[in-house]
Amino acid sequence: xxxxxxxxxxxxxxxxxxxxxxxxxxxxxxxxxxxxxxxxxxxxxxxxxxxxxxxxxxxxxxxxxxxxxxxxxxxxxxxxxxxxxxxxxxxxxxxxxxxxxxxxxxxxxxxxxxxxxxxxxxxxxxxxxxxxxxxxxxxxxxxxxxxxxxxxxxxxxxxxxxxxxxxxxxxxxxxxxxxxxxxxxxxxxxxxxxxxxxxxxxxxxxxxxxxxxxxxxxxxxxxx
Numbered sequence: 001x002x003x004x005x006x007x008x009x010x011x012x013x014x015x016x017x018x019x020x021x022x023x024x025x026x027x028x029x030x031x032x033x034x035x036x037x038x039x040x041x042x043x044x045x046x047x048x049x050x051x052x053x054x055x056x057x058x059x060x061x062x063x064x065x066x067x068x069x070x071x072x073x074x075x076x077x078x079x080x081x082x083x084x085x086x087x088x089x090x091x092x093x094x095x096x097x098x099x100x101x102x103x104x105x106x107x108x109x110x111x112x113x114x115x116x117x118x119x120x121x122x123x124x125x126x127x128x129x130x131x132x133x134x135x136x137x138x139x140x141x142x143x144x145x146x147x148x149x150x151x152x153x154x155x156x157x158x159x160x161x162x163x164x165x166x167x168x169x170x171x172x173x174x175x176x177x178x179x180x181x182x183x184x185x186x187x188x189x190x191x192x193x194x195x196x197x198x199x200x201x202x203x204x205x206x207x208x209x210x211x212x213x214x215x216x217x218x219x220x221x222x223x224x
Contacts, residue, residue: 001102001153001154001155001156001159002100002101002102003100003101003102003155003159003160003161003217003220003221004101004102004103004104004128004149004150004153004155004159004160004161005096005101005102005103005104005160005161005162005163005217006104006105006106006131006146006149006150006160006161006162006163006173006178007093007103007104007105007106007162007163007164008045008105008106008107008162008163008164008165008166008169009105009107009109009114009117009121010044010045010107010108010109010117010165010186011044011045011164011165011166011183011185011186011187012086012163012164012165012169012183012185012186012205013085013086013089013092013093013117013121013205014083014084014085014086014089014117014120014121015084015085015086015185016079016083016084016117017041017044017165017186017187018041018187019076019079019083020040020044020072020076021037021040021041021044022037022075023072023075023076024040024044024051024072025037025040026071026075027068027069027071027072027075028040028055028056028068030071031064031067031068031071033056035055035056039055040055041187042188043055044166044186045108045140045164045165045166045167045168045169045186046108046139046140046141046168047108047133047139047140048065048068048069048072049065049069050139052065052068052069073113076113077112077113080112080113080116081116083116083117083119083120084120085120085121085122086185086204086205086206087204087205087206088204088205088206088207088208088209088210089121089123089205090121090122090123091205091206091209092205092206092208092209093121093123093126093127094123094126095209095212096126096212096217097126098126099212099221100221101217101221102128102153102155103123103126103127103128104127104128104129104130104131104149104150104152104153104155105118105127105129105130105131105132105149106130106131106145106146106148106149106162106172107130107131107132107133107145108132108133108139108140108145109132109133110132110133110134111134114130114132114134118130128152128153129149129152129153130152131145131146131148131149131152135148136148140166140168140169140171140172141167141168141171141172141175142172142175143172143173143175143176144172145172146162146172146173146175146176146178147176150176150178157176157177157178158177159220160178160179161178161179161180161181161216161217161220162176162178162179162180162181163180163181163182163183163208164180164181164182164183164186165182165183165184165185165186165187165188165193166186166188166193167188167192167193167195167196169182170182170193170196170197170198171196171197173197174196174197179199179216180197180198180199181198181199181200181201181202181208181215181216181217182194182198182200182201182202183201183202183203183204183205183207183208184201184202184203184204185203185204185205199216200215200216202215
């Protein structure tokens, strides 16, 4: 089997983390809650239910969770036709596929949101599989999305690398036994990513692409 490279999407391949922050901030505001944008930002990357619990606490009125998530989805959906890919995202995926990597997406997004993100990346022809929020019971930082991504392409943890932008990505990969590479394009500090398990850190997809030959990904090439 060729080595597998697993990619988070929001903040890793698409410049969308702060759009999520604004959508969640407005959803909370409309429901009468105050949540600071910096706190929301730090929670981006986990499931909607976990994000709400993280910000409002376990003693919140859980009957509002579904309405809060729906409000976020509606607000975020207004950007679906113009979600921006990060610089170098498409080129990175195509280059890795051309070098023999099996490219897989492992994301908390699902449904129409995932379709919009894939349109933004515009590299479906080199994506071998997608493990989405629709496919697992527990999202990041649980290892389930990583396990699902590996299972989709028949890859082992020891022959895979995960690329993400949040501490939740790093923790999910580490718990699944997969080495993790972090990108700063999601807005999370380098130190936090390294503490959560990142073996290497790059600015964005374009930066990783320009350093592929010296990155830990190069260690996996030619093993198949």
